[in-house]
Amino acid sequence: MRRCRLTPLLWEITEETNRPEPPPRTFVLAPFGGGSAYALGEWLPDLRAPGERVLALQYPGRGPRSAEPHATDLAALADTAAEEIAGATEGPLVLVGHSLGAVLGYEIAHRLQGMARDVELLAVSAARPPDLQRLDPAAVLAMTRDDWIEELATGGNAGMGESPPADVADLAIPVLRADYLLLARYRPGPPRPLTCPLLALGGAADPWVERPYLDAWRSWTTGPFAAAVLPGDHFYYRGATAEFGGLIRARLRHPVAADARTTARET
Structure with missing residues (x-):
């Protein structure tokens, strides 16, 4: 799997050398708070079909953009993207998009x-709708280092484990704090429903x-809407990427059948 920088924000994830032009569709992946363009690679085997293109957003302040x-x-950020x-x-x-990325x-x-x-489709994962966000800027700014370590250990970032090493935590905390503040300070304004599924x-x-x-996302589009729940916590897709990818592909115009192992309850 190769990651090719198109712009500082936009990275292409590719394995193919003979992709059709133009591709039948392009997936654009938006990471969770604290995440990067490297964080969503596990989605690809069950999300992308041959010939399809995948772009991922690389937010500033992390990875090769850490400076x-x-x-x-x-x-x-949405304007630029x-x-x-x-x-x-x-x-x-x-x-x-997952969480902040949604x-x-x-x-x-x-x-x-x-x-x-x-x-063709907007898929929002593990996120409240724009008008129902839970974060408060003052509360985010008041969090101590111990608070952030607990946040990392209980789901604030995928793959950190129960007790992230001190050096890893020191790198992750400023990124996560900035992303929490980005969402906490976001004001969506009057509802602007999309027309896409x-x-x-x-x-x-x-x-x-x-x-x-x-279910509350239903009011954010005038197009077709569906919601589904899989077993698991905020990062439920870990270990269930076949089900996750199958649910998304089933909503596309030319769907590939979802994996028979899918256990979601869909409306």
């Missing part, structure tokens, strides 16, 4: 539709995004 200031305005996605792609777009994905989808781009996914044991919050 850059963190983003402070989600709307401005939409412009760069529009300039780098042709054909249908499928936006998939809300960012909504804002990007809104801008792309304003550019008359074909958004929208799929809301989540984990049955997610303490932050319970099923009613997934």
